[in-house]
Every structure is written in C-alpha cells, then in structure tokens.
Amino acid sequence: MTTDSQVHIVPNALIYIDEQSAGSPNCRRRSPFCYLEQAITLNRSLLALGLPRLTIVTNVPDEIERQLMKFGQDTPPWIVPVSPSITLPRSTRFYSAHFKLDLLEQAGRRLPKDALLMLLDTDMVALRPLDMDLLRRCQATGVGAFDISDQEFSAYGDARVMADLETVAGRRLANPRWFGGELLLASAGFIEELVPCARECFHRYIGxxxxxxxxxxxxxxxxxxxxxxxxxxxxxxxxxxxxxxxHWSGNTHRDLRWFRGCSLLHLPGCKELLERQARRGTFSAAQLWYQLAVTHTLNRFIWPLRQGMRARRRWHYARDRKARAEGQPT
Incomplete structure (x- = not known):
C-alpha cells in the first residue's frame, strides 16, 4: 500500500451493478461486467508501475469474485462490499455512479489517517509513475481533485453549468468550478467533512x-x-x-502528445479497448498507447459529425423537458 515513505495511496473503484438501471450512456456493451474487465486492466496498469493493487467496491462481491476467477490473475484486485444508502430513480443517467457517495463514506472509515483514498473510474489506465511531490501536496491539504471547468463550460455553456452547480449547492457560488468524477484524492479527515456536505447537495440534486x-x-x-x-x-x-x-478519442481540443505525459488517463470513449486488454492476460502500456493513437487518428475525421449529433440530441432533450415542465405534449 506504500508508494513513498511519506505518502500512502489506496486506489478504489466502484462497480455497482443493477441490470434494471439506465446505466452509462458512454457504455455500448450490455453486459454489466464489462466494468470489471476495465477494472482488471486498470489494476494491471497500477501494478506494472509498482503501485498498490486496486480495490473494487461493489454491491455484488460474490459475483465479482466468480467473474474474476475466469481471468486467472496472479494479483487480482481486492474486493470490498458497499452498503447502498441512497435512493434515486433507476432511469437516472449514470445511475450506478451516484453510489460513489456511499463508497466515500464507507472507505473513509477504514482509511488510515496518513493515507489518501484514490477514487478512480474503471475506464482508466495508469501510464506513468505518480508525482510524489504532488501527492504530498494533496496529503497536506487533504484533497486533490480534477478541475475540468474549461471543458464543461465550453461544451455546455458556462451559464448553464454554473446554474446547475448553484442549484445543487443551494446558494450562489463565488467561483463555481466543475470537478471530474474520474479521480479524487482525499484523506480520512477531508472525507469526514465532504460526505455530509455532499449528502445535503445530493438531496437538493434529487429534488x-x-x-x-x-x-x-x-x-x-x-x-x-x-x-x-x-x-x-x-x-x-x-x-x-x-x-x-x-481523453475523448478524436477530440482536437488538446494534442494527443499532451496526454502521453499524464500519469493516469481516463478513456470514457475507449472502454472496449480497455476491455480487450483485460482478455490478453498481460498488460502492455506501449501496445495500448499505439492502439489509442490509431483510434484517435481515425476518429478525428468523424468527431465533428458526432459532436453535431450530440448537440442536436441535447437540444431535443432540453425542448422536451421544458414542454413536460409546462404540461405540453412532447
């Protein structure tokens, strides 16, 4: 569990399976255990860099254990059960991800005081060693988060994003920022403060x-x-x-070479690539990067068309929601 004499990290990822839920719109496969395959690749990439093995936090630990046996790993992820406490409609987009709130609360209770919980999404891969000085800075403040405000504001409009944040926060914010859910570093002390605040925000979010x-x-x-x-x-x-x-494959907002310098890479649009890696039996960062570069080059030609389609879908979704709120037929 030790990456440095002063910094301890505990990588965790949530696999919450409810086959009746809406699931993630970014996942094309119907099998809910595709997230386990992604987590296997993530775990192997962490181990390849000498980092601690991944802990999978799940509501179906016995089934995850059975599925893991099919891969025959020498050092498989740890499996820890999660007890869900929140309720929300199963039709909610990104349904399973909401239970990260329960993961945080329960993992925070067993986290050593000198450790940092590293909460990760399953569709990630570790490519480079972690910056120990940066981890020490996170340890000193108790938290490190991924600010993606520039991406969210430009994609959806800053007024629209800030309005959502302030609605859920329940007040006007001096400097609204949007943080990505794929990575959070947090100490036990910070989690103890974060969870009650997040639960209050969650209740406003539901309402x-x-x-x-x-x-x-x-x-x-x-x-x-x-x-x-x-x-x-x-x-x-x-x-x-x-x-x-x-990194969204095909997106031109940032040169691919920038991502090569990242320690951890989130690949929400390349889940199948990570799943195929899990079936290979061994992890190769060089091979994965080559496949990622090829896919990115090909997708650059269709990215503008895809963005246009998504924009139209968002427009129709907003129009229909407004009509429902006003009691008009959609």
Whole structure:
C-alpha cells in the first residue's frame, strides 16, 4: 500500500451493478461486467508501475469474485462490499455512479489517517509513475481533485453549468468550478467533512433533477467541493499537473502528445479497448498507447459529425423537458 515513505495511496473503484438501471450512456456493451474487465486492466496498469493493487467496491462481491476467477490473475484486485444508502430513480443517467457517495463514506472509515483514498473510474489506465511531490501536496491539504471547468463550460455553456452547480449547492457560488468524477484524492479527515456536505447537495440534486441539465455524481460532488472551498479548504488541481487527463478519442481540443505525459488517463470513449486488454492476460502500456493513437487518428475525421449529433440530441432533450415542465405534449 506504500508508494513513498511519506505518502500512502489506496486506489478504489466502484462497480455497482443493477441490470434494471439506465446505466452509462458512454457504455455500448450490455453486459454489466464489462466494468470489471476495465477494472482488471486498470489494476494491471497500477501494478506494472509498482503501485498498490486496486480495490473494487461493489454491491455484488460474490459475483465479482466468480467473474474474476475466469481471468486467472496472479494479483487480482481486492474486493470490498458497499452498503447502498441512497435512493434515486433507476432511469437516472449514470445511475450506478451516484453510489460513489456511499463508497466515500464507507472507505473513509477504514482509511488510515496518513493515507489518501484514490477514487478512480474503471475506464482508466495508469501510464506513468505518480508525482510524489504532488501527492504530498494533496496529503497536506487533504484533497486533490480534477478541475475540468474549461471543458464543461465550453461544451455546455458556462451559464448553464454554473446554474446547475448553484442549484445543487443551494446558494450562489463565488467561483463555481466543475470537478471530474474520474479521480479524487482525499484523506480520512477531508472525507469526514465532504460526505455530509455532499449528502445535503445530493438531496437538493434529487429534488431538482427535472430542471437540471446534468445528471450524475459530478453535479453534487462538484457542488460540495465548491462549498468546502468557500469555507477555506484548498483543493489541489491534479489535472494541471497532469496526474490525470480525460481523453475523448478524436477530440482536437488538446494534442494527443499532451496526454502521453499524464500519469493516469481516463478513456470514457475507449472502454472496449480497455476491455480487450483485460482478455490478453498481460498488460502492455506501449501496445495500448499505439492502439489509442490509431483510434484517435481515425476518429478525428468523424468527431465533428458526432459532436453535431450530440448537440442536436441535447437540444431535443432540453425542448422536451421544458414542454413536460409546462404540461405540453412532447
């Protein structure tokens, strides 16, 4: 569990399986255990760098154990059960990700005082050693988060995003920021403060879902982090130091070479690539990067078309939601 004489990290990832839920719109496969395959690749990439093995936190630990046996790993992920406490409609987009709130609370109780919980999404891969000085800075403040405000504001409009944040926060924010859900570094002390604040934001989120443009854990977690920041907590932006990068294959907003310098890479649009890696039996960062580069080059030709289609879908979704709120037929 030790990466440095002074810094201890505990990587965790949530696999919450409910086959009746809406699931993630970014996942094409119907099998819910595709997330386990992604987690296997993530675990192997962590081990290849000499980092601690991944802990999978799940509501179906026995089934995850059975599925893991099919891969015959020498050092498989740890399996820890999670006890869900929140309720929300199963039709909610990114349904399973909401239970990260329960993971945080329960993992925080067993986290050593000198350790940092590293909460990760399963569709990630570790490519480079972690910056120990950056981890020490996160340890000193108690938290490191991934500020992706530039991406969210440009994609959805800053007024729209800030309105969602302030609705869920329950007040006007001095400097609204949006934090990505793929990585959070937090000490036990910070988690103890974050969870009650996040639960309050979650309840406002549930009550405001019909008027929100965004659904998912990032909304109420970002609102809670903003509130704690305004109470005086310093949040280390780990993205600025390239501890993590979110890469959409084909997107031209940032040169692919920038992502090669990231320690951890989030690949929400390349889940199948990570799943195929799990079936290979061994992990090769060089091979994965080559496949990622090829896919990125090909997708650059269709990215503008895909973005146009998504924009139209968002417009129709907003129009229909407004009509429902006004009692008009959709």
């Amino acid at each position: 405001s879902m019909a008027e929100l443009n965004h659904h998912g854990d990032e909304v109420f977690m970002s609102a809670a982090l903003n509130l704690l920041c305004e109470r005086g907590h310093q949040i280390v932006d780990v993205g600025a130091h390239r501890l993590v990068g979110r």
